[in-house]
Amino acid sequence: MISLKGVVKSFGAARILNGIDLDVPDGQRIALIGSNGAGKTTLFRCLLGEYTHEGSVTVDGRDPRHHRTEVLRLVGFVPQIAPRLEMPVAALMRYVADVTGGRVEDMEAIAARMGLDVAPIRSRAFVKLSGGMKQKLLIAMALGRPTRLLILDEPAANLDPGARAVLFELLAERPEVTMVISSHRIDEIAALVNRVIELEHGRIILDDTVTDAGALGSTFTVRLETARAEPSFARAATEWGLTETSEGRWTGSIAGPDRLRFLGFVARHAGLVKGFTLDEEAASAGGDRDAVASLS
């Protein structure tokens, strides 16, 4: 699906991509990780045909620079930073639908699944939406149309846990779509991908396949007990969708791909947590209940 050979991109004296060679077969899901300035966004812009560069980039056998519309019709793109578009939401969605051959209704349906009702914000300027709303809308416009390649630059950065879970579901529903997902942190997207590529100073320093134990669409039941009431913990637990069934006892469920982040949340409150279990739910685990973590 994607082939990069000797890709070099410089801005003046600064060499941002330093000879990237990469082949990505159809249907592969790649985590592109690396620190700030590693070259992730520059690589994406080369894939989208937006940057000139040395070496060659092909997507589906075509150079995205010279066959823009043919290549980009296959691509759904979510940028790291939402563009400051002054246009109304409805006009933006119409535009995206017109040039991609998609349907506004499909994009609205995806937005609705992510918890964003488009109807009340149709006439609002895109730039005036909250960070989370912009992100949901950008994801809806990328996923709400037919694509064969998704390029997602930090797609979950502004999303609440509920919306993140839906995003993981939506990606799981597209097993045939090739994905390149960037993140600063591997734990953010580890469960979404089957290959990890790490960039550093414009070079690939790690290229590894991932055996993913947690299915993309899986869900985990959480039971958690705290030693005492703590307002900051209660707020964070509520944001994760947990409910307090009795004093100090919390239950709820989280998306499989979110489990590493959730474990991080639990670890941050280790002094408060008395007991904790995380079980994969039977429905999405094919009948098996798989205890991933427990502490008591």
Added chain:
Amino acid sequence: MRAPETVPAAAPAGSSFWTGFAATFRLEVAEAFRARWFAFYALVFFGLVGMLLVFGLTESRVLGFTGLSRTLVTYIQLTMAILPVFILITTVRSLAGDREAGVFEYVLGLPVGIGAWYAGRFLGRYLLAAAPVIAALFAAVIYGAVRGVRVPWLELGFDIGLLLVMIFAFVGLGFLISAVTRSVDTAQTLAFIIWLVLVLGLDLVLLGALIRGRMAIEGVVAIAMLNPLQVFRTGSMLLFDPQLVLLGPTAFTVFDIFGRAGFMVWSFAYPLVLGLVTALGGWAIFRRGDLP
């Protein structure tokens, strides 16, 4: 609302030139109607016409002109003073601002051809720049006609044509500046300098000084003929003041060399060619480099 489906097997065909062009054009116009610059821009020209009408159509005589002819002459002269800098600054702010705001990264990551996108933005911007100027002029004409004032249709048509080609030239310049610069600050500074140079090229004292400095008359005339502001200024007065006695020595000399018909053709053709060349130059530069 139907439930979302998983990805259909085939992706749709990429958008054609016309689909991309039409969508971009619509978007440019839709966005401008929400923008403060456009509201202010329209307000300035309608305010200008309103003021001219308030000061009276028929009661006074200025430089030999009365009624709607006087309003038209004054409007044209004021327009020449403010329209080019308005167009240049708003155009480069819009394009360079979009680049800085990450709009190019997102929009040009969609399957729209660069040519279709560029043409859609250019023509959208041109329509937005021209519409308030011409609409304000028509508002004056309608008001004058209702008041029973003679409408100078020939002069009006001629000057509307000149306005349209001058706007075209400056939108083209704005696109060229936006293509060669990477930031709003640089683009605005360059736009302002270009406008300033053109205004200085209008100044009769400067041209007089060039003549006194023994610069060849052909050189002075060439400066005047290549300055779209001077071309507009001279052209717009041709019908009102056939001998161009109000404009001073440069215009008179230009008129003397080219003749009336020759200058009329030049005053339409040159801004059109200038706008086209700068717009196409901007497109060539834009598509060759990094887009965002």
